[in-house]
Amino acid sequence: EAVNPQEYTALKLKVLEWAPKAAEAIKGKIPEGANVFLVPATLRPETMYGQTCCFVGPKLTYGLFKVDENNYFVITERAARNMAYQGIFAKEGSIEKAADILGSDIVGTLVNAPLSLHKEGVRVLPMDTVLPTKGTGVVTSVPSDSPDDFATVTELAKKADYYGIQKEWAELEIFPIIETQSYGDLCAPFLVKKLKIASPKDTKQLEEAKELAYKEGFYQGILKVGDFKGEKVEIAKPKVRSQLIEAGDAFAYSE
Ligand code: A2H
Numbered sequence: 001e002a003v004n005p006q007e008y009t010a011l012k013l014k015v016l017e018w019a020p021k022a023a024e025a026i027k028g029k030i031p032e033g034a035n036v037f038l039v040p041a042t043l044r045p046e047t048m049y050g051q052t053c054c055f056v057g058p059k060l061t062y063g064l065f066k067v068d069e070n071n072y073f074v075i076t077e078r079a080a081r082n083m084a085y086q087g088i089f090a091k092e093g094s095i096e097k098a099a100d101i102l103g104s105d106i107v108g109t110l111v112n113a114p115l116s117l118h119k120e121g122v123r124v125l126p127m128d129t130v131l132p133t134k135g136t137g138v139v140t141s142v143p144s145d146s147p148d149d150f151a152t153v154t155e156l157a158k159k160a161d162y163y164g165i166q167k168e169w170a171e172l173e174i175f176p177i178i179e180t181q182s183y184g185d186l187c188a189p190f191l192v193k194k195l196k197i198a199s200p201k202d203t204k205q206l207e208e209a210k211e212l213a214y215k216e217g218f219y220q221g222i223l224k225v226g227d228f229k230g231e232k233v234e235i236a237k238p239k240v241r242s243q244l245i246e247a248g249d250a251f252a253y254s255e
Contacts (some may be wrong), residue, residue, distance in 0.1 A: 005254045005255065006043075006254060006255060007252060007253075007254045008041035008042060008043060008135060008252075008253045008254065008255075009041070009042050009043075009045040009241050009244065009245075009250050009251075009252065009253070010039050010040070010041050010042075010136065010250060010251050010252070010253035011039065011040050011041075011042060011045075011048065011113075011114060011140060011244065011249065011250045012037040012039060012114065012248075012249050012250060012251075013037055013038040013039070013040065013054055013111040013112060013113050013114070013122075013140065014035055014036070014037050014111060014112045015035075015036045015037065015038065015074075015109060015110070015111055016110045016111060016112055016121050017109065017110040018109050019105065019106060019107060019108035019109045019124070020108075021102075021104075021105035022101055022105045022106045022109055024105075025099055025100070025101045025102075025105055026064055026098070026099050026101065029064065029098040029099040030064065030066075030072055030098050030099075031069070031070070033070075034069075034070050034071065034072055035070060035071050035072070036064065036071075036072045036073075036074060037071070037072070037073055037074065037111075038054055038056075038073075038074045038106070038109075038111055038124065038138050039073045039074065039075050039079075039136050039138055040054060040055075040135070040136060040138040040139050040140035041079075041134075041135030041136045041138070041139075041253055042139075042140055044142065044145065044146070044217075044237075045237060045240050045241040045244060045250065046178075046223060046228075046233055046236050046237040046240045046241075047142045047144070047145045047146075047177055047178065047217075048113070048114060048115040048116065048140070048142070048240065048244070049115050049116060049117055049175070049177050049225045049226050050116070050117070050142040050143070050144040050145060050174070050175060050177040051113040051115070051116040051118065051122055051140050051141060051142055052116075052118060052122055052141055052142070052143055052153065052172040052173075052174060053122045053123050053124070053125045053141045053153065053169065053170065053172065054111055054113065054122060054123070054124050054125070054138065054139070054140050054141060055124075055125055055126070055127035055130055055138070055139040055140070055141055055149075055152065056103040056106050056107065056124055056125075056126065056127070056130065056137070056138055056139075057103045057126070057127065057128070057130035057131075057132065057137060058102075058103045058104040058107065058126040058127075058128070059102075059103060059104070060076065060102075060103045060130065060132050060137055061076075061077075061100055061101070061102055061103070062074050062075060062076060062100070062101050062102075062103060062106065062137060062138075063075065063076070063077050063080055063095075063097045063098075063099070063100055063101070064097065064098045064099040064100075064101060065080045065083075065089070065095055065096065065097055065098070066089070066090075066091075066096040066097075066098060067088070067089050067090065068089070068090040069090075072098060073136075074101065074106065074138065075136040075137060075138060076132055076136060076137035077095075077097070078132065078133070078137075079135065079136040079137060079253075079255075080095045080097070081095060082253070082255050083095075083253065086252075086253065086254070088251060088253070103126065103130075104126065104164075106124050107123075107124055107125060107126050107164065107165060108123060108124065108165065108166075108169070109123070109124040110122070110123055110124075111123075111124060113140065114244060114247070114249035114250065115226065115240075115244065115249075117175050117225070118172055118173075122141075122172065123165075123166075123169040125141070125152075125153075125156055125163075125165060125169060125170060126156070126163055126164075126165070127139060127141075127152050127200075128200065129148065129152070129200055129203075135253075135255070136253070141153060142177070142188075143174050143188055143189070144174050144175065144176060144177050144178070144185075144186050144187065144188055144189070145177060145178055145187050145188050145213060145217055146188050146210070146213070147188045147191050147192050147197065147206055147209035147210050147213055148200065148206055148210060149188065150174075150188040150189050150192050151192055151197055151199060151200045151202070151206060152200050153170045153171075154192075155199050155200055156169075156170035157170040157171050174186065174189065175225070176224055177223070177224055177225055178217050178221040178222065178223060178224060178233060179221065179222045179223075179224050180216045180217060180220050180221050180222075181216075181220050182216050182220070183212075183213070183216055185224060187213045187216060187217055187221075188209070188213055191209040191212055191213055192209060195208060195209050197209060217233060218233055218234060218237075219233075219234060221233035223236045226240065227239075227240075227243065228240060
């Protein structure tokens with residue numbers, strides 16, 4: 001655990017179509033027509049244009065938590081407790097859980113990913129390395145700029161049957177989002193190849209790739225898309241974040 005509080009951007013990915021088992025798990029537990037959101041926590045809001053899927057830990061249990069009469073979040077219970085004390089739920093200080101849902105049952109669900117160039121929505125996919133002790137236990141995937149995400153979508157596409165998913169869910173086009181001097185405009189795929197990372201289990205090299213990608217992307221990167229196209233990442237990052245928050249598509253979450 002970090003000593004300093006980590007300030008995340010929590011993004012609201014609205015459920016468009018539930019996977020059958022998740023639909024079963026929540027049936028009759030929330031009012032008809034209520035909105036449900038998967039809520040990943042990210043440190044890189046400026047990369048949200050590049051979302052191609054959303055990860056959950058297949059073995060983790062998530063809760064369906066009430067935000068207000070019409071809105072519910074799918075997150076870990078741990079994150080819900082934190083949010084309850086950050087003024088995020090209508091009823092401050094307490095949590096109201098409508099249902100439990102197993103991560104693997106959410107896989108296949110179609111969600112809307114704010115700012116993503118994939119406007120048709122993205123799928124929820126399994127990621128074995130999701131930590132239950134960090135963020136919300138939900139991770140949005142940006143394979144252009146996150147080596148972890150790229151290694152995972154590559155593995156999922158390679159072994160789609162084994163993971164019980166449709167191959168095309170893991171093969172959405174990876175658009176360039178950030179231009180960098182050293183690694184081109186697809187930083188994560190470049191570094192994964194350069195460091196010969198073969199799977200999400202190559203944790204040591206992934207750690208190094210993550211470090212390199214973060215430094216280069218943050219301090220040297222230039223946005224290639226969106227309203228702040230042409231601006232340095234360092235400058236554009238808070239602007240993209242504010243835009244998401246003002247649109248009601250995200251909120252500040254810290255732990
Ligand atoms: B980041 P820190 Cl493009 N388990 O978002 C594993 N990873 C998690 C997580 C969890 N429970 N919760 C959040 N994360 C990921 C974007 C991104 C991220 C990019 C590049 C790097 C990057 C898209 N995925 O993170 O330990 C989330 O992925 C590199 C560190 O709190 C979140 O930001 O520093 C980041 O890890 C938070 O990690």
